[in-house]
Ligand SMILES: Nc1ncnc2c1ncn2[C@@H]1O[C@H](COP(=O)(O)OP(=O)(O)O)[C@@H](O)[C@H]1O
């Protein structure tokens with residue numbers, strides 16, 4: 131009944147098929163990661179002491195993005211920015227967008243790009259770190275384009291947690307965090323939105339050689355070993 135998401139789109143290729151591009155790409159990004167720049171630099175619209183290193187973390191609902199981001203942040207010193215968490219925090223803060231955001235999340239739809247990018251930008255600007263994991267964003271081509279326009283930057287690397295729908299549904303229904311969107315009706319809507327709007331973004335980064343696909347089935351530690359290999363492999367190229 132449930133399909134493996136990646137198989138729905140011919141745009142999504144395996145990590146191996148994009149390796150040559152990623153290898154040469156990795157060389158540059160890790161060189162900048164290791165050397166950094168000592169005086170403040172303008173990177174797009176951000177002013178930072180070092181050139182920012184941006185990782186987008188994508189995958190369907192329940193694919194394990196948040197779980198793995200916590201481990202990546204701990205192991206590799208990234209600042210973890212979950213777009214969903216930033217939006218939920220905005221609801222709780224009684225901001226003027228709160229009701230709109232809540233209704234959008236309940237429907238499993240995507241919050242207007244300007245709202246989400248503004249929240250991400252604020253976090254990036256106020257952080258002293260220059261390594262960012264942006265979890266659960268961009269969810270659509272429109273999101274992606276708004277990020278490029280407003281932040282003035284592209285990701286250095288994009289992780290995609292590839293998980294069968296059946297497994298994602300099981301995990302979300304067991305998540306137990308009291309989320310308004312973790313119910314079967316909203317999950318079905320979120321999976322449709324993921325296929326129609328997020329897979330094109332994944333395809334875009336695959337074509338640009340930035341995508342690293344992770345098999346998201348297995349234990350948390352098994353999956354993290356694949357993630358570790360992505361970062362370690364890139365680091366070895368510097
Ligand atoms: N590899 C895994 N195997 C089983 N359950 C997992 C795994 N990774 C995460 N989970 C659990 O699945 C649920 C969804 O994980 P989460 O990291 O929140 O996913 P996402 O951020 O992609 O929606 C959580 O309850 C989490 O504890």
Ligand SMILES: O=c1ccn([C@@H]2O[C@H](COP(=O)(O)OP(=O)(O)O)[C@@H](O)[C@H]2O)c(=O)[nH]1
Nearest residue numbers: 191192213214234235238239240241266267
């Ligand atoms: O960039 C984003 C990130 C999240 N959301 C909304 O927030 C919900 C929950 O997102 P989150 O990333 O927390 O869900 P996950 O994929 O981790 O289950 C999504 O379904 C969307 O409605 C959004 O509109 N834009």
Ligand SMILES: [Mg+2]
Nearest residue numbers: 195196214266
């Ligand atoms: Mg999450």
